[in-house]
Amino acid sequence: MRILLVEDDQVLGEGIKTALDREGYQTDWLKSGLQAKQALLTEEFELVILDLGLPDIDGIDILKGARKSGLDIPILILTARDSVEDKITGLDTGADDYLIKPFELSELKARLRALGRRSHGHVDPVFKHGNITYNPASLEVTLEGKLIDLSRRETTLLAEFLNNPNRVLSKAKLEDVVYGWDIEVESNSIEVHVHHLRKKLYTEIIKTVRGVGYKLESYEK
Structure with a gap:
């Protein structure tokens, strides 16, 4: 599965990419919202991990643009914004899941597996x-x-x-x-x-x- 990771934190991004690559995912990592918007228009991914607090564009705007353009792949929001209102905004804008920082990598991987199963119509985890x-x-x-x-x-x-x-x-x-x-x-x-x-x-x-x-x-x- 090819994943787009959009995360501007160097240490966190490296940790996520390394962990997911070891799990057999192909993880393409970008640190810029503008780069992410372009990649979503020109490349084919099966899942997106999207940070909201990017330095150039708010992740919610990227999410809105993706859904407006008809992109229907699973998008998991990864953010430090932990208020109920922020979660509601993210999910109502079109996110499929919402994970609060800090988090355990094992939980992130489990959520990605679940999103991947649902996107391909699988119920059985195997x-x-x-x-x-x-x-x-x-x-x-x-x-x-x-x-x-x-x-x-x-x-x-x-x-x-x-x-x-x-x-x-x-x-x-x-x-x-x-x-x-x-x-x-x-x-x-x-x-x-x-x-x-x-x-x-x-x-x-x-x-x-x-x-x-x-x-x-x-x-x-």
Whole structure:
């Protein structure tokens, strides 16, 4: 899952990004409201963590603009504004959740998992696809009950396919999810990760749609 983190505090931003990257998320971190507004117009994210007290634009204005433009992805407000009125304003403006600073990273991660499930129509906290299961809380993947050893990026890629079982995902989209902005991507990186998933799980799990991208296939054995 690709997340946009909008937070101007250097220490907090670094801590959140590091923690979420370890969980298999691809976290793109911005410190400016203007940059965030532009990114939301030009990039594709699956969830936003939005600080309200930004140095240039109030986070509520970014939230209003996102909803006015029709952006319907989950947005979690992260702020020190803890009055009931502030919470009501944030939620009524279009936020999906509201977390007060200071907070525990474990709670933030749990809230993100819940928002991710709801946005993809999942009720069960564990993803299941045929004989494959994926637990976002533990990052464990099993095939027919056997634990499969995947790298962090392989896990991130598999999670994206499981989140979108009926969609053809372009190579560019998958590169954004797996790498984000921070890393220069080799031209065949996604092909390599797909090859490893096929080898570690089963050959037919991911179908290549020539000229378009990749699609998760049903499990048949």
